[in-house]
Amino acid sequence: MAEQSDQLYAMRHSLAHIMATAVQHLWPEAKFGVGPVVENGFYYDVDLGENTEARISEDDFKKIEAGMKQVIGADYPFERFEKPVDEAIAWAQQANQPYKEELLNDLKRSGTTVAKDLDAAELGTIAGGDAQVESVSFYKNGDFTDLCRGPHVESTGKAGAFKLMRVAGAYWRGNDQNPQMQRLYGVAFATDKELRQHLNMLEEAKKRDHRKLGQELDLFVFSDMVGSGLPMFTPRGTVLREELAAFSTQLRERYDFQKVWIPHITKKELYEASGHWAKFGDELFLVKSQETSDELVMKPMNCPHHTRIYESHPRSYRDLPLRYLETTTVYRDEKSGELGGLNRVRSITQDDSHVFCRQDQIETEINNLLAAANELYATVGMPLRVRLSYRDESDAYLGSHELWASAQEQLKNAVIANELEYFEQDGEAAFYGPKIDFMATDAIGREHQLSTVQLDFVQPERFGLEYTGEDGGKQQPVMIHCALLGSIERFLAVYIEHTAGRFPVWLAPEQVRLISVNQEEATLAFTQELRDRARELGLRLTVDNSNESVGKKIRAAELAKIPYTVVVGEKEITSREVIPRIRKDIVVQEGDRAIGVDEFLKTVANEAKARVQKTSL
């Protein structure tokens, strides 16, 4: 997230205020919630009133923007003034602004800022912040007055460039028991040029949308008959999944992780034991046996199963660490509105792993996993930083405070030892332990949380896992959960957009395409020979010998974003040399050079094997 300057913050805040002004002019009965600054812009929550049918739609944006421009054109000064809280409440009542009144009442009651359910951004709309709040600030521009902490720019004319983007439902104070308001979003920048750049970036993001590319490049499909959030992968998409999973596996096999396999259903007792049932029971898919009275569930995670493998034998301190690895699918019944593309699905494939180790082995194990993650993200070309996700003071976590404190400290030490860029955040932990979340930045500057390393003192306890120590006594192992890619589906969503579908050779579903100039026997024999050779080398090579012009076949190969395309005709057959056509983003020392066919294929095979990143994203 780009830091915004104080000045830009004030501009965006002012624009929220100006938008409210315009909305008030158009719908005098409008009631306002909060109107904070967010990344790249601002929003304001508006309620046009229960009794009216009126709703703001995107069709109204022109009107609202025109109203805002009018306010901006008039260049009203923003006048700041303060009122005691009680007077402010009287103002809210008189102005018929019940949401503002509620905020003020909370403010007065708690003596400090608003209730916890408002996030930090929203706090910006309300005065105060320290315990001695006695008065709150208002801003007035022209005929519109609003409760607001500010800051604002001097006058409406200095608010900068903006564009309204969308309107969406949003619960008052983020609570689904509360009425739903309409949230008007706008983006805003200091200059028209920056605004245009931002809109261009959004345009670019739209072009890279993995749902669009997934269809265009024939990677995955959904079917109404199968259900929402249940993607199916085509042969091309499956290549991506398997190559990524193989890489992730290989990175950990280096550290002696071993593959295991578990069934996808289990008795629910497993999750009652683990503690997951109580917390996530309603997200589990139930599976009923028609033969017996068994009631099973689809696994929503793998760790409890893996603990069963651990406890299948008595373990000695000499056996540890035990490192299990499995790329497998879990099933979670996400609420329908939460699904979208590959980002949120109901069948989630994880490159999951669990380490069972002694306390004194934690650091080494974490270090290994951090190194593996570093290599993976370097290979896919996404810069990493990590978030140390700690618990907060709520009671949503299992395990003692002492365990948590110790675990959090060990994670931090490992991160520092690995010289990773990091930040710390409370309240982001899993309920069973603190974690290291990897934040990867994509080619157009967006940051995504993908993989995690999580420490877990809770499940070993709940499952009664133990090992025999050096002294013959029983000890409890520690579990470390780690998925490098996270979910393959979500990783692909991000990665497809990161690369815009221009996959590096090692991942490209089709690495080389041969285009035949004609369909004469000699040509077909030659392409067949090359295809056989490519298969020996483990390359994914296809032949397009359709009855079309070379130009058209080239075009098709370009649209499919195939790294290397080779036209094969009489010349190539005689010389046994080719001039590969190289996808534009791939950086090569010398392009357009004739090269012996076998040398060419070997070079590509080596490139794939080494997972070289020659593409400039």
Next chain:
RNA sequence: GCCGGCGUAGCUCAGUGGCCAGAGCGGCUGUUUUGUAAACAGCGGGUCGUGGGUUCGACUCCCUCCGCCGGCUCCA
């Protein structure tokens, strides 16, 4: 789950109460044997997401369900 938008051919999209619903691309067939981003011709292809309702008449208006999109909430 909630609020809003949307659903027409494999894909991208025209078509808002009235004769048998259209285009381009893709597909198929034929002609052509092609040299680095689209050869030419012909032919198929849609119970207009689903079920119900209003109407003399529904792709068009209303409701149900399914699915998609943007948010909210959630995200082990």
